[in-house]
Amino acid sequence: MAGIAWMLVQLAGFLLLVFAAVVLAAIFDTMTRGLCRLTGLRSRALGLTASVVALFALILGTFILLGAQLSRELDTIRQSLPPAIDSIEALANQIGADGSLANLIDRGTRDISGLAARLGDYAMAITSGVTDFVLVLAGAIFIAANPGVYRRGLLLLLPGRAVQPADDFLDDASRGLRGWMLGQAVSSLVVGVLSWIGLSLLGVPASGGLAVIAGLLDVIPMVGPVIAGVPAVLLAFTVSPAAALWTVVLYLVIQQLQGNYLQPMIQKHAVNVPPAVLLFAVLAAGILFGVPGVLLAAPLTIVVFLFVQRIYVRELLCKPIAVAGENSLEDRS
Numbered sequence: 001m002a003g004i005a006w007m008l009v010q011l012a013g014f015l016l017l018v019f020a021a022v023v024l025a026a027i028f029d030t031m032t033r034g035l036c037r038l039t040g041l042r043s044r045a046l047g048l049t050a051s052v053v054a055l056f057a058l059i060l061g062t063f064i065l066l067g068a069q070l071s072r073e074l075d076t077i078r079q080s081l082p083p084a085i086d087s088i089e090a091l092a093n094q095i096g097a098d099g100s101l102a103n104l105i106d107r108g109t110r111d112i113s114g115l116a117a118r119l120g121d122y123a124m125a126i127t128s129g130v131t132d133f134v135l136v137l138a139g140a141i142f143i144a145a146n147p148g149v150y151r152r153g154l155l156l157l158l159p160g161r162a163v164q165p166a167d168d169f170l171d172d173a174s175r176g177l178r179g180w181m182l183g184q185a186v187s188s189l190v191v192g193v194l195s196w197i198g199l200s201l202l203g204v205p206a207s208g209g210l211a212v213i214a215g216l217l218d219v220i221p222m223v224g225p226v227i228a229g230v231p232a233v234l235l236a237f238t239v240s241p242a243a244a245l246w247t248v249v250l251y252l253v254i255q256q257l258q259g260n261y262l263q264p265m266i267q268k269h270a271v272n273v274p275p276a277v278l279l280f281a282v283l284a285a286g287i288l289f290g291v292p293g294v295l296l297a298a299p300l301t302i303v304v305f306l307f308v309q310r311i312y313v314r315e316l317l318c319k320p321i322a323v324a325g326e327n328s329l330e331d332r333s
Contacts, residue, residue: 016289016296017136023299024140026177028052029147048144165315172306172323177299184219184298187262191218191225191254195232198250202243204236218258221278221298225255273305 008015031051032044041047143150151170155163192215199207210232217224229251236247259275273281281301285293293300309323 012288016292017132018139019300019303020292020296021136021139021143023177023296024136025143025147026174027181028055028140028144029174030178030181031055032144045145048141052141165311168323169307169310172310173303176302176306180299180302183262187258188215188218190262191215191258194254194257195228195250198254199232199247202236202246202250203239204232204243204247205238206235210235214254219298220294221263221282223279223282223294225251225258229255273301277301277305 028048028051031054032047035041035051035054036044036047039047041050151167154170155166158166192211195214196207196211199210204210210228213231214225214228217228220227229248232251233244233247236244263275278298278301281304282294282297285297285300287293289296306323309321313319313321314323
C-alpha cells in the first residue's frame with residue numbers, strides 16, 4: 001500500500017494529463033453525438049473527424065477574425081497599466097497612504113524583475129506545456145474514437161462484484177462531464193458579453209480584451225471572476241477613480257450573477273456540488289497541480305464527488321442516497 005501511494009504521488013502530473021484527455025474526449029464525444037444526430041451520419045469516425053475539424057476551425061476562425069483586435073486590446077492593456085498604477089499612487093497620496101503603497105509597488109517591481117530573470121525557465125515550461133497539450137489532444141481523439149474499448153478494458157481489471165458499481169459510476173461521470181461542459185460554455189459566454197457591455201459603457205479601455213479574459217477565467221469556479229476584475233479595475237483608474245469604483249461594482253454584480261444564477265445552472269445540468277466544497281477544491285487542486293489543476297478543478301471535483309456518492313457512500317457504506325443526476329431515487333440522506 002505504501003508503494004502504491006508513493007507511485008500515485010510520483011505520477012500525479014501524469015494522471016492529471018490523463019484526466020485532461022478524458023475531459024477533452026467527453027467534449028469531442030458530445031460534439032460527435034450532436035453532429036451525428038443533426039446530420040444523420042452513421043459513421044462515428046466521420047462524425048468525430050468532422051467535430052475535431054469544426055472545433056479547430058472555430059478556434060482558428062476566432063483568432064483570424066478577432067486576433068488583430070484582441071492583439072490591439074492586449075497591447076492597450078500593457079500600455080495602460082503603468083498610467084493606472086500612477087493614478088493609484090496619486091490617489092493614495094491624496095488620502096495619505098503613499099508610504100505603504102510605495103513599498104508595495106517597489107516589492108512588486110522587484111518581483112517582476114525576478115520573473116524577467118527567469119524567462120528561460122518559463123520558456124522551457126511553455127515548451128513542456130505545448131508538448132503536454134499535444135499529448136492530451138492525441139489521447140482525447142483516441143479515447144473519443146472508441147470509448148467502449150477503454151471502458152471495457154477498465155472494467156475487466158475489476159473483480160466481478162465491483163463491475164456493476166464501476167459501470168454505473170462511469171455513466172455518472174460521463175453524464176456529469178457533459179452537463180458541466182454545456183453549462184460552462186453558456187456561463188462563459190454570458191460573463192464575457194456582460195463584461196464587454198459594462199466596460200464599454202464605463203469607457204474602460206480594451207473592454208474587448210478584458211471581456212475575453214473574464215469569459216476564459218469563468219472556467220475557474222468562484223475565484224475566476226475576482227481574478228478577471230483586477231486588470232479591469234487597474235485600467236479603469238486611467239479613466240477616473242469613479243470609473244474604477246463602478247468597475248468594481250460591475251464585477252461584483254457579475255460575480256453575484258455567476259455565483260447565484262449561472263453556477264446553479266451548471267450544477268443543475270451537471271452535479272450539485274456544494275459551493276464551499278468547490279471553492280476549497282480549487283485551492284487544493286492549485287496547491288497539488290498548479291495552474292492545470294486550477295483549470296481542471298471543476299470537472300475533477302465533479303468526478304470525485306460522484307465517486308464518493310456512488311462507490312463510497314452507496315456501495316461501501318450501503319446508505320440509500322440518490323447519486324447526483326439520478327431521478328429514480330429520492331435523496332434520503
